[in-house]
Amino acid sequence: MFILQGFFTLPNFSPFSPSPDSDEQPATQTYHERKIFPYGRKDLYNLVADVGSYHSFVPYCTGSRILEQRMGQNGVVTMDVELMVGFFALKESYVSRVTCRPYESVQAEASTSTPLFKTLQTTWRFQPASSTSPHLSSGPPLHGDAGNSVAVASHSPDAGPTLVTLDIAFAFENPLHSALSAKFFGKVSTLMVQAFEERCLAVYGSGTK
Template structure:
């Protein structure tokens, strides 16, 4: 059986960034013109029966995103680099579309094998001031408790299995997803906050379906 523990939280903080491009542009309203954008954050977690290697490989395959990532209509790798430490860095153009919105932007994707995949918009958009997603993969025990409420764990999740002694091919694995974004225009934030609040949940559900399609249930 797949053991599910999920947390979603909503936070608003002030943050300045330097990103540009987006979906459509509405005029800034003077009452908001001097206010910094509010950064919205969402956190999800779920335990999968698969090993970290398999789960990491799915998320690191940026070219396959249109097959399972919600609202991603296209992707292409512009440049790929591998460091001496094995960390893979990519510049990828992602195309997204939902409702009347259609946009493409370049994202810097940093892949740390079997540990994490981080994507951060490196070109700016009229819709988003900032846009960042981070997937993390950590060894889990099927019997150890995992909190299902409270603030994000900032990459620190305690389990009964030591990470340095846990093979990347062995499951189960605790997968966490953190999304942080700020709209360029306050009106976009007000109109779209509820919609984007569901995106993190949809992404984890889509990832689970992708795992089932590629690797099966992972149980015997």
């Protein structure tokens, strides 16, 4: 789910860019999405952790392959993954370090640079949700405190519904690129959640509300 790294290549604005001696640094942009899905955490986690299938549903991802995989404590899996992306005639590949914590989260951080982005981090989280909670599509992160009516810690990984949150943080190499494309990339997180929802329907059906 890490489409930003090669999603779009902007023109070369180097003549108008800050000089090498400038202290101005590209600001890190962050986007947050959340939505309740009628599936268990286990099923949703398995979809995101299956990086080999990203080309089947992740927008603009044309291929992916696992370069190295390591098993850690408590079932945590760490992978180095090469992702290939394409947008019209533009193609690019990069490597992400993916950390999978079973039924809790999948986090990817780009470990190789491109001319466009300085940093890129994508995090998916899966939390039990109350069956009486509204199906939210956006809002602030939830912390799972006892007074929260959305998070319900007693649910098993197989039981739904599940609150899925997606957080994306990235910084462009060029501050001008950042200013020009902020509105465009603000739609990417929504697009990723929509693609994920379609993948859930294709694999698991409509689920139960």
